[in-house]
Amino acid sequence: MKKILILAFAALGLAGQTTGDGPQFSPDGQLTLPKDYRQWVFLSSGLGMTYGPAASGDPAHPLFDNVFVNPSAYRAFIETGHWPDKTMFILEIRSATGQGSIINAGHYQDAVQAIEAEVKDEARFPQTFAYFGFGGKDSATALPADSSCNSCHGQNAAVENTFVQFYPTLLEVAKAKGTLNAAFLRKSIAEPVAK
C-alpha cells in the first residue's frame, strides 16, 4: 500500500504540472521565456505576413511565424471559445530557406529571428493583454499599454485581443461558440474575404 501511495502521489505531481503552464514573472515583473514552449500547442504558421511585429517587409526574404499557446489555455478555449486568465502565446519568427536537401521549390524554416509573447493577466495588466519582445534574452518587460501591438490587436483581432482569424482550427471553435468580436464580425460582413 505504501508503494502504491508513493506512485499515486508522484502521478498527482505529474498531472499537476500540466495545469501550471501559465506565464511566469520575476519579482521585478519580467516575463520568463518558457524553456518548453516548443511543446506547447501549435496554433498555426504563416510566411511573410506583414502584420507580424518583427516580420520582414522584404518579399525576397520572407519570414515564417509560428504561434504556440500554453496547453491549459488551449483546452479552455476548445471548451468555451474564450481565453482564460493566464493565457500565454509565443510568436516564434524564423528565417525561410528554399535551398537544401531534396527541395526544388517552396520554403522551409531555418534559424530563429525573434521571439515575442502575448499574455492575458487581468490582475497584472489594467489593459488585460500585454505584449513582449525577448530580443534574444530569456526574459522581457511588457510593452506600454498604448503600444502599437495593443492597439492593432485591440482593433483587429477576432476573439478578445487575439488573431484567431489566422488559427483555422480555433476560428471554427469561436464561430461555434459565438465568441467572435463584434468589430471583427462587422468588418467580415463589409469585406467578406476577411471571414
Added chain:
Amino acid sequence: MKKILILAFAALGLAGQTTGDGPQFSPDGQLTLPKDYRQWVFLSSGLGMTYGPAASGDPAHPLFDNVFVNPSAYRAFIETGHWPDKTMFILEIRSATGQGSIINAGHYQDAVQAIEAEVKDEARFPQTFAYFGFGGKDSATALPADSSCNSCHGQNAAVENTFVQFYPTLLEVAKAKGTLNAAFLRKSIAEPVAK
C-alpha cells in the same frame, strides 16, 4: 483515505494517457487518425515544398505542410537523437491564403487538404517505417513497402527515415547526438547548402 486513493488513481490514469500516445491500429491493420494530433508536438511547417507527397507543384497555389509527432516520441528523440519504436508523425497539408483581415502580403493557413502519416513499428512492418494517406477518412492502410514514400525517405532523410533536415530544433539535437544518417552526411559535404 478512500477519497485520496480515488483521486490518486484518477491521476495515475491521466499520467498513463501521456505515454499511450503511439499509433493505434484496428484488428484488420488500419491505422486510426488520432483525434488529438493538433495537441501533439509541432516540428515545423513549410510552404510550397514540392517534396511533400500531396503538395501542389503549382506556384500560384502553394500549400502549407505542418508536421506533428506524438509527445512521448518527441521526448525520446530529445534525449537520444533516435526515434523510439511506435513513433508516429502526422503531415497535415493546408491551403494557403493571402487575403483576409489585416494581411497585405504573405500567406497564412486555411482549410485542410490532406492528412498523411509515417509510423515506426518494428514488429508490424518488416521495413520498420510505413506511410499512410487518410484521404479524408479517419483510418488508413499502409502503403506498400516499395512505395515512393518509402524509397524517398530511405534515400534522403537525415535521421533514420525521417526528414529531420526540415525540423530545425531536431536537426540540432541529431548533430549533437551524432545520429545523422551517413548518406545524408555524405550529401551534405558534397552539397554544403543541404546542411
